[in-house]
Amino acid sequence: MREGCVPWPAPLAQEYRARGYWTDERLGTWPAPLPDAATRTAVVAPDRTLTYAELDRAADRLAAGLHARGIAPGDRVVVQLPNISAFVTLSLALFRLGALPVYALPAHRGAEIVHLVETSGAVAYAIPDEAAGFDHRTLAAEVLERTAGTGTLAHVLVAGDPGPYTALADVDADPVPLPAPDPLEPALFLLSGGTTGRPKLIPRTHADYAYQLRQTARLCGVGPDSGYLCALPAAHNFALACPGVLGTLRVGGTVVLAPSPSPEDCFPLLARTGASVTSLVPPLVPLWLEITKSTSCDISSLRLLQVGGSRLGPEAAQQVAPVLGCTLQQVYGMAEGLLNYTRLDDPEEVVVHTQGRPLSPGDELRVVDEDGVEVRPGGTGELLTRGPYTLRGYYRAPAHNRARFTADGFxxxxxxxRLTASGNLAVVGRINDVVNRGGEKVPAEEVEEHLLADPRIRAAAVIGLPDAYMGEQTCACVVPQHPDAPPTLEEVRAALTARGVAAYKLPDRLETGLAELPLTGVGKVDKKALAARYTAP
Structure with missing residues (x-):
């Protein structure tokens, strides 16, 4: 493994090889020749459509062009591209070259990009000219200035008008033989999804990520006839590889890149392309359900809606099949590795009320209390995990690794x-997503679930705010179904009480002035932003 990466112990690595989890497959190559590559559609993007033959040729030429400009195997490239064709071609080119993409999200700005460049030692930074009204070339200038002391960043590659930088379209050369990357070496870096602190880099190898692609495509029934609508940012693990963009391409399906996850962008694409699978984060589901009732677009091709990133409440989950006319699949996982899915043939009770069970028979789970002792069956505790596609340590983060990993690598x-009797996981919340109200712990996600059962509330987030007497008070931030008639605090407390919610869990404060809940770059509710908004200066 490369410097800064933590390898799997040799006995486990041998076991994963022996059990067929790890093979010699490298990312960016198709496992078998496609006889109809010249006519089979690989990518439908806002800027262009590519057949498999065209995508293959474009990736080979781009890999050769990068090589000619001095980008070598093992070099890191920060990739901050929206859902356009260049995201796919550049990813495949880097995999084939053996250079490592560091996937930044579209919402990242100077602080995050500088951190990624400095931590990874990136030699190149790939951006669009403009996206969502923001000029990324201005951001590139800032990043170059702030990382000048690092001395590694030598190239800015731009999809579109390059300004003073290099047009990605000009990075082109006749294909040349390139050494095949070692499948046990890192192939890419994903980012940790925490809402506090700077993101940590997650090294994923060719072997472990290819295993994830194979397993998820098989489990989700994605094959050559499937179309995957990439509604979320393609740089996110969920949209990239669960099975997502890469998993769909690996089996010869069609990837449809949407400019945003809004129904206004996605519904016409579903109607036009007949895509059959897509992925959303929970805050988007009520919006899709609402717009479905009035849309004129034919979205009947959609057979599978994956929802992950955070817990989907049962009220919304129960509406997916009757309103959208497709199967709901709850997905609980992390860029660090472990993925859990409800299965396509699971009973409604499992799909609505749990977040599924592990992807791999090699996944090991422990549920432990505050002292690290395993809880009784059915008890609630922190989830610990290790397995054939779960990292053994963040990149260049030894101090953080000592806190986040047990001595035996969990x-x-x-x-x-909570682990159910059927082996499915029910996600209760985050250890730090608890309001400490006068010494009594209020689990935010539990209260949010009850709030969302109120027909007057479309979206809800529970946060803790400073309180001189209690230490923290519980604040419910809600998006009303009807902004001109929001519920009052007294009405909300009464409704929660009627549902059997304990008195200490009732909100002390209610905020109803939001049109939408703010989201982080990975699509989770940004509770840090909410706390800043409602904390008195």
């Missing part, structure tokens, strides 16, 4: 879960 997820 990753401390920070998630509070």
């Amino acid at each position: 990753f401390r997820t920070g998630d509070l879960v």
Whole structure:
């Protein structure tokens, strides 16, 4: 493994090889020749459509062009591209070259990008010219200035008008033989999804990520006839590889890249392309359900809606099949590795009320209390995990690794879960997503679930705010179904009481002035932003 990466212990690595989890497959190559590559559609993007033959040729030429400009195997490239064709071609080119993409999210700005460049030692930074009204070339200038002392960043590659930088379209050369990357070496870096602190880099190898692609495509029934609508940012693990963009391409399906996850962008694409699978984060589901009732678009091709990133409440979950006319699949996982899915043939009770069970028979789970002792069956505790596609350590983060991993290599997820008798996980919340109200712990996600059962509330987030007497008070931030008639605090407390919620869990404060809940770059509710908004200066 490369410097800064933590390898799997040799006995486990041998076991994963022996059990067929790890093979010699490298990312960016198709496992078998496609006889109809010249006519089979690989990518439908806002800027262009590519057949498999065209995508293959474009990736080979781009890999050769990068090589000609001095980008070598092992070099890191920060990739901050929206859902356009260049995201796919550049990813495949880097995999084939053996250079490592560091996937930044579209919402990242100077602080995050500088951190990624400096931590990874990136030699190149790939951006669009403009996206969502923001000029990324201005951001590139800032990043170059702030990382000048690092001395590694030599290239800015731009999809579109390059300004003073290099057009990605000009990075082109006749294909040349390139050494095949070692499948046990890192192939890419994903980012940790925490809402506090700077993101940590997650090294994923060719072997472990290819295993994830194979397993998820098989479990989700994604094959050559499937179309995957990439509604979320493609740089996110959920949209990239669960099975997502890469898993769909690996089996010869069609990837449809949407400019945003809004129904206004996605519904016409579903109608036009007949895509059959897509992925959303929970805050988007009520919006899709609402717009479905009035849309003129034919979205009947959609057979599978994956929802992950945070817990989907049962009220919304129960509406997916009757309103959208497709199967709901709850997905609980993390870029660090472990993935859990409800299965396509699971009973409604499992799909609505749990977040599924592990992807791999090699996944190991522990549910432990505050002292690290395993809880009784059905008890709630922190989830610890290790397995054939779960990292053994963040990149260049030894101090952080000592806190997040046990001595025997289990990753401390920070998630509070309950393991059901059927082997499925029910996510209860985060260890740090608890309001400490006068010494009594109020689990935010539990209260949010009850709030969302109120027909007057479309979206809800529970946060803790400073309180001189209690230490923290519980604040419910809600998006009303009807902004001109929001519920009052007294009405909300009464409704929660009627549902059997304990008095100490009732909100002390109610905020109803939001049109939408703010989201982080990975689509989770940004509770840090909410706390800043409602904390008195």
